[in-house]
Amino acid sequence: MRLSPAPGFFKITQAFNRFLHRRVSETQLNVRRSAFLMLILLGTVFLSGGCALVPEPKPVQWNQSPDWQVFKGQGVWVAEEGAPEIVADLTLAVGPDEQVWAQLSKTPFPLWTFQRTTDPDVWKIEVPAEGKSWKGRGMGPKQFLAVALAQAWIRGEAPEGWTGSGWDGEIKPADRKGEVEWSLEHKKSGQHLEGFLGNDE
Numbered sequence: 001m002r003l004s005p006a007p008g009f010f011k012i013t014q015a016f017n018r019f020l021h022r023r024v025s026e027t028q029l030n031v032r033r034s035a036f037l038m039l040i041l042l043g044t045v046f047l048s049g050g051c052a053l054v055p056e057p058k059p060v061q062w063n064q065s066p067d068w069q070v071f072k073g074q075g076v077w078v079a080e081e082g083a084p085e086i087v088a089d090l091t092l093a094v095g096p097d098e099q100v101w102a103q104l105s106k107t108p109f110p111l112w113t114f115q116r117t118t119d120p121d122v123w124k125i126e127v128p129a130e131g132k133s134w135k136g137r138g139m140g141p142k143q144f145l146a147v148a149l150a151q152a153w154i155r156g157e158a159p160e161g162w163t164g165s166g167w168d169g170e171i172k173p174a175d176r177k178g179e180v181e182w183s184l185e186h187k188k189s190g191q192h193l194e195g196f197l198g199n200d201e
Contacts, residue, residue: 054135057117057124062093062101069094069174071153073197077104077111077145081190086111092153092197094174098139100150104193114146123147145193148184153197162186164194173197 062068075090088111093101097118104111109129116123116139123140126133140147142159151159156172158164166173166182173180183194 054122054137055120056135057115057122058119060093060095060099060101060115060117062095065095067096068099069199071174071180071197071199073179073195075104075193075195078190078192083190090195090197092149094150094154098150098154100146100154102146102150104146112146114140114144114150116140116147116150143186143189145184145186145191148186149193152182152184158184161188 060068063070071092071094073090075088077086077088078084086106088104088106091101091103091105095101098116099118100114100116102115103113111127111129113126113128114123120137122135122137124133124135125140125144125146139151142148142151142161148159148162152162152164152167153173157167157169162184164182164184166180173182177199179196179198181194181196183192185192
């Protein structure tokens with residue numbers, strides 16, 4: 001995604017450079033770079049959507065509810081074109097009425113968490129490592145990978161603006177048994193995730 005410089009942008013960039021040049025491992029450095037790129041994307045989406053007050057989604061015990069399907073696997077995440085690849089664990093829980101809970105994590109912490117509920121009809125994205133979160137009404141911003149993955153997984157096809165494999169539109173991946181391999185890529189930003197998800201049923 002191409003962003004035009006805004007007031008305070010260069011101060012943020014300088015602070016980010018100082019943040020990057022601490023003594024950290026290469027893996028930690030890649031995680032921080034990807035998280036920073038995602039923060040820019042989410043900040044842009046949030047500002048363009050206004051600042052209306054939105055209620056918090058209700059906590060969901062998806063791992064204890066028989067109405068939810070839980071899928072687990074791994075994925076290779078690229079925050080945008082040219083960004084480093086990050087191999088991480090992925091959990092996707094699907095509930096009634098297209099409710100979703102998804103998390104991409106790199107031991108020992110989550111990279112991002114996405115939740116969407118229908119009562120109230122809201123979504124929330126959290127980036128715990130940065131102490132940031134965003135929320136809104138509806139399904140969620142389709143530019144965000146977790147939203148695109150949730151829609152593709154439930155409906156069996158990649159949403160508008162995304163391409164990928166494993167979405168044939170005939171059998172919804174959420175209805176399949178065993179492991180399902182897939183990929184998703186955003187046409188403009190180059191954000192990419194590919195991997196597999198499966199359940200124990």
